[in-house]
Amino acid sequence: MTEKPAKGVRGFLLNQGTERYYFRVYREDYDEYGHREFDDYQLRAEDIEVTIGSSVISLYEHEGTKWLDWSSKISSSGSIPPKVEGE
Numbered sequence: 001m002t003e004k005p006a007k008g009v010r011g012f013l014l015n016q017g018t019e020r021y022y023f024r025v026y027r028e029d030y031d032e033y034g035h036r037e038f039d040d041y042q043l044r045a046e047d048i049e050v051t052i053g054s055s056v057i058s059l060y061e062h063e064g065t066k067w068l069d070w071s072s073k074i075s076s077s078g079s080i081p082p083k084v085e086g087e
Contacts, residue, residue, distance in 0.1 A: 013050055014040070023048075 011025040023041040031037055058071045069075075 010053070011041075 009025060011023045014022050014024050016022065021043050023043060025039050025041070027037045027039070029037055052068075056071045056074050057068060060067050060069060
């Protein structure tokens with residue numbers, strides 16, 4: 001087992017679409033197809049500080065529901081409120 005401090009590591013919080021999230025860290029190297037390689041980390045701590053570094057992500061609120069999604073400047077998906085359980 002190896003351990004290294006995560007402070008200062010830039011990564012992406014990804015949703016697997018099943019209410020499961022993981023933290024992706026892209027490496028500097030590329031695979032044989034020209035894609036950046038990456039490492040995915042499972043989230044086990046329940047309270048992890050994350051800073052959004054992208055200018056194309058927006059916070060939305062509609063009728064008491066709040067969500068984080070792509071900016072409406074680049075995608076219409078952010079302007080659609082997510083379904084609430086039981087609807």
